[in-house]
Amino acid sequence: xxxxxxxxxxxxxxxxxxxxxxxxxxxxxxxxxxxxxxxxxxxxxxxxxxxxxxxxxxxxxxxxxxxxxxxxxxxxxxxxxxxxxxxxxxxxxxxxxxxxxxxxxxxxxxxxxxxxxxxxxxxxxxxxxxxxxxxxxxxxxxxxxxxxxxxxxxxxxxxxxxx
Numbered sequence: 001x002x003x004x005x006x007x008x009x010x011x012x013x014x015x016x017x018x019x020x021x022x023x024x025x026x027x028x029x030x031x032x033x034x035x036x037x038x039x040x041x042x043x044x045x046x047x048x049x050x051x052x053x054x055x056x057x058x059x060x061x062x063x064x065x066x067x068x069x070x071x072x073x074x075x076x077x078x079x080x081x082x083x084x085x086x087x088x089x090x091x092x093x094x095x096x097x098x099x100x101x102x103x104x105x106x107x108x109x110x111x112x113x114x115x116x117x118x119x120x121x122x123x124x125x126x127x128x129x130x131x132x133x134x135x136x137x138x139x140x141x142x143x144x145x146x147x148x149x150x151x152x153x154x155x156x157x158x159x160x161x162x163x
Contacts, residue, residue, distance in 0.1 A: 085155055085156050093149060096145040099141065099142045109139060112131060112138060119131060
């Protein structure tokens with residue numbers, strides 16, 4: 001039979017927990033007295049009301065109001081993200097160019113296919129299988145890159161509109 005215990009959270013709220021085999025399974029929060037630990041009393045207890053939201057800290061409202069209209073997004077944080085977009089776009093385009101390269105380009109899909117062909121011809125089936133798995137991953141990445149480039153370019157357009 002599992003034992004039921006309460007843990008006082010403060011202001012008369014208690015947490016109903018079931019302990020079995022040394023583990024604790026939380027079953028919900030209830031308003032109950034910490035002195036009352038009988039299962040019947042805990043089961044009959046009504047759910048605790050959610051606490052009222054805390055008042056904002058002094059100065060936070062002024063800081064939020066001062067930065068509300070700056071940059072893209074809340075608090076001017078969009079400006080930093082917009083500044084990072086050119087580097088992100090260049091990195092994705094660089095990966096895309098490498099994957100789409102010919103057999104002499106290190107890291108390209110064609111070069112990996114050539115390695116698979118060479119391993120198969122040499123009778124190294126284990127190596128060919130590992131390289132085939134890597135080829136599937138690279139083809140998957142290459143399939144998603146055009147969408148990422150388009151998304152980043154759309155984000156750049158939004159940044160250009162909002163300054």
